[in-house]
Amino acid sequence: MIVIISGTNRPDSNTRKVAARVQDHYQSLGVTIHLLDLAELPPEIISPSAYAEKPAAFKKFAEAILAADGLVVVTPEYNGGIPGILKLFIDMLPFPESFEHRPVCFIGLAAGIWGALRPVEQLQAIFGYRNAYLYPERVFMPGIGKLLNEAGQFTSPDLEKRLGKQAEGFVGFVENLRRKKLRSN
Amino acid sequence: MIVIISGTNRPDSNTRKVAARVQDHYQSLGVTIHLLDLAELPPEIISPSAYAEKPAAFKKFAEAILAADGLVVVTPEYNGGIPGILKLFIDMLPFPESFEHRPVCFIGLAAGIWGALRPVEQLQAIFGYRNAYLYPERVFMPGIGKLLNEAGQFTSPDLEKRLGKQAEGFVGFVENLRRKKLRSN
Amino acid sequence: MIVIISGTNRPDSNTRKVAARVQDHYQSLGVTIHLLDLAELPPEIISPSAYAEKPAAFKKFAEAILAADGLVVVTPEYNGGIPGILKLFIDMLPFPESFEHRPVCFIGLAAGIWGALRPVEQLQAIFGYRNAYLYPERVFMPGIGKLLNEAGQFTSPDLEKRLGKQAEGFVGFVENLRRKKLRSN
Amino acid sequence: MIVIISGTNRPDSNTRKVAARVQDHYQSLGVTIHLLDLAELPPEIISPSAYAEKPAAFKKFAEAILAADGLVVVTPEYNGGIPGILKLFIDMLPFPESFEHRPVCFIGLAAGIWGALRPVEQLQAIFGYRNAYLYPERVFMPGIGKLLNEAGQFTSPDLEKRLGKQAEGFVGFVENLRRKKLRSN
DSSP: OEEEEEOOOOTTOHHHHHHHHHHHHHHHTTOOEEEEEGGGOOGGGGSGGGGTSOOGGGHHHHHHHHHOSEEEEEEEOBTTBOOHHHHHHHHHSOTTTTTTTOEEEEEEEOSSTTTTHHHHHHHHHHHHHTTOEEOSOOEEETTGGGTBOTTSOBSSHHHHHHHHHHHHHHHHHHHHHHTSOOOOO | OEEEEEOOOOTTOHHHHHHHHHHHHHHHTTOOEEEEEGGGOOGGGGSGGGGTSOOGGGHHHHHHHHHOSEEEEEEEOBTTBOOHHHHHHHHHSOTTTTTTTOEEEEEEEOSSTTTTHHHHHHHHHHHHHTTOEEOSOOEEETTGGGTBOTTSOBSSHHHHHHHHHHHHHHHHHHHHHHTSOOOOO | OEEEEEOOOOTTOHHHHHHHHHHHHHHHTTOOEEEEEGGGOOGGGGSGGGGTSOOGGGHHHHHHHHHOSEEEEEEEOBTTBOOHHHHHHHHHSOTTTTTTTOEEEEEEEOSSTTTTHHHHHHHHHHHHHTTOEEOSOOEEETTGGGTBOTTSOBSSHHHHHHHHHHHHHHHHHHHHHHTSOOOOO | OEEEEEOOOOTTOHHHHHHHHHHHHHHHTTOOEEEEEGGGOOGGGGSGGGGTSOOGGGHHHHHHHHHOSEEEEEEEOBTTBOOHHHHHHHHHSOTTTTTTTOEEEEEEEOSSTTTTHHHHHHHHHHHHHTTOEEOSOOEEETTGGGTBOTTSOBSSHHHHHHHHHHHHHHHHHHHHHHTSOOOOO
């Protein structure tokens, strides 16, 4: 199973729309996927007591991560970095088993010209520190406002192609490192 | 006025204890200070609706930042990076006026040997991108568990000395850049 | 005096052309400038013996840095980072006096879309660690191939405007921090 | 074949000594190794003309990289970053084939407390950008002056153990990703 993380809780986000597009590519390959949408995080995770005892409603998020053969993180850029909510989510996960030796792959999107390069590279540093296996080929989407239409579809076929190539490459990477098949197709 | 940010909401944190020690140094210099403790953030800031409309209880946090002649950020290290809650706080602040041309100074603490080098450098990148003036001399506290006693005092005079030197240097930096006096002493 | 560093030794580089444009802006403000072109570095600095004893021909480079009221670094992007030759130049400078409390400002250019964001941010981390004062407003030039004509002039007035604004802001920053006038105009 | 890069040209460096210790671990596993010592780089690579045409004496360096099943980079920390000479070496390599899909692993050493964390993380960003496969488990050696004796042996068995564990893990990583056996033992 591949878990896709939609990396913000902002309502009606472009991140969530891109995550849906990503999901399609893995499903076309016959890979089981599970999408974690940070907009559905339980509000109790911001409680100071959450450091000691995780809220019950967070359990399904943690369990999905631990069950994943690989993770796909879709992140926007907030203030030249990772969204706070995405890092808070990471801070709440069980340690060190959540990322240790788990393959991970990144997609970044941003309104501006830098295309989420910074949050993706900060995430690579954080996941790398936690001993995840980083899939090198990243997809960046600068100027995301012009890349998605109202229906949440890409306005150009190029992005679909790049997401498809990344999905295929990442699945092979995961299969090699975890020595198991993920594709039914 | 100098605003000190205690960069986590974890209860009874070492960060909050260090922030209290920092506060003393600025007060000794006769500088008015205001301490923002992220443990007191209103829980509504995690609501998806907070991106569009800030919770009323957040107003005093934003106003303190906007009124500051300089900011002192005290940060722990969570997962090799900035605490999610600290970045979420940053993401909620008015943009771009919160950091634009505002002097800022950093103190990092961590249980491990890296001493919050990474979160401090990530914060410097974020504040730098937001056109803040970065005070270069940082104070790092690796192995914080052994540096504080139960009363929240440092076990060695060296750290007090380094915090005192940083406070004095930072106040001079702020006074030069904002062309006003902060010290009554 | 402001020292401008043309950050590569590649022959006939765009970096050198941009450095010449930058020079004009400081001269218009009546600021004395000195341009260090890394294409003129003495070849002996690559000798292993250079770590212990600097080549005589390097002396004028080091002296220019030490005499500077402020530094302007113009950097291209090589392999997603700082040019090796620019870092080698930094490694050869006297330590710690070269950068300690010296104001510094950055301009990045690149053939690709990322516009030297990464080398500039790596340089900010390095200069920051060496206690330089970082001027926050940076100028980035992605797609540099289309921005310069054969005569080494910018094809659009916008870049001149941004370089002019940066030069003026940086001179004020240096004057405030070093408490002396640099402008004769 | 695994290629070990001794990442500085400083004479009699600790980096070179550590590289020799690393070499032993791969040889114990029955893996063919080749050590590239940057102290042996041809001086012509600093010539501006080297960007267009590589010096003949550089050919064997480039060929070793291209023939490697995996790379082990041993780096010191110079000015809070990668040695200039190491980045210059990277800038001279054929592009993009040198690092594309090539597994790479990192060891950092430094006189100070930060243990080359910064140069290693900068290298991970650079190699990651060039689509290398980053082996996550790194070995850091802060305070290297006390860790090596005059004979170039480690003063504690702990480091040998960590290097041995890294070598074994990295060889498995390379074998999985390149789908071939490297070990004769």
